[in-house]
Amino acid sequence: MGVSRRNFLKGLALGGTTGYLAMAGVSSTVMKDVFVPKPLVGDTDIGMCKSIKCTVVSETSWFNNARVVQDMKDAGGLLVNQYIIPWTNTGVKEGYNGNNAGGYSTLIDIEFMDGTKKKMLLDCGWNTDWMDVCFKREGVDKMLDNKEIDLLFVTHEHFDHYWGVESVMKHDPGIRVIVPKGFYKEGFDLLKGANFPVAHVKNDFPHTGKLEVRESGKVHPIYPGVASISFDSAIITRVLGEQALVFNIKDKGSVAVTGCCHMGIISFLQEIKQRVKGGDKIYGVQGGLHISPFEDWDPQYDDLIKAIPKYGIEVMGCNHCTGYLTAEKMVLAGLPVVQGTARFKSKKKLYLGNGDQIKFG
């Protein structure tokens, strides 16, 4: 008695279907871990701190939006190397002594669980004349002289966040500096004392302290309750890589502190939620959120505004490249945007401006 081909095929079809469905059932239940990687929820314990206070040293990166955009266009477009763009530094009516360059920098005071404190500087601005004035106003110059500021955390290599490095180095060239992976040679050269005359940027005070380059895709602990996360973000004017800070505040939750957040605020918050222990509760946000930095609007930003409330953020201390337009829409959407005082060349009270402070915890 030979095997009928038709019967064999029928058995094969029935067996195939049964096997496929049975495997689906088994793999989605008892063997699911073999097939689906566990979601990365809170796999990094960064510890806890008591509170942080952020002082906005300067959030005014430039004084005339149209001028900075035109500088990039005149140089050949948004992808041109920032070190060969002749940025306008004279004749700008609303600028600082005619210079359109300002800068972004935030001083962060951290209080640890044992009551001890540390200060760190997030970014160092752009125009050294402007940054010198801002540092003096907030006492940062004296803090640097007295070695009270433990480290300079550079979020990314952009002109408005990094080129004011001379204003820091002239007071404390030995300060510990942390930069994200992606820094170009010019960026390291500037730290070592290079001069880029076309872009009107220089540093006459070479860095002598420890320099750390932070790899992307990892959570890097800095202090108890303080960590940084780096991203491989490709950014305009040929900049690569950005990092931001996350603080785990006791009894409150996580606080995300950014420079520009080119990686996107949602991406950053998701990374905190998935990677940092306790990150499922985002208590606060501070810094630039990079939504409408040039005060233009795209309908896709509306979706972003709709997506943010689901994170349950209780305090939004945004500013800088968030854009006033975005702040207005966030307020309308019911987000807890903290108002500023519009002093020292910050234009509106819509969000935290120069000289304003915010405390978390």
Add this chain to the structure above:
Amino acid sequence: MSEMKAMSQEEEKTEFNWPGFIVGLVVGSGLFYLTIKLISALMFSRTAA
């Protein structure tokens, strides 16, 4: 005439084929395994995003 009818009925009789079923079971399970591996490789790849 009646003899031919009897033969034809015997030919059409279907018997469950265990060897076919077993082979199908293995092939079906393998297919699902490959499908899920492909999907998880695409969905959970950190570099793909």
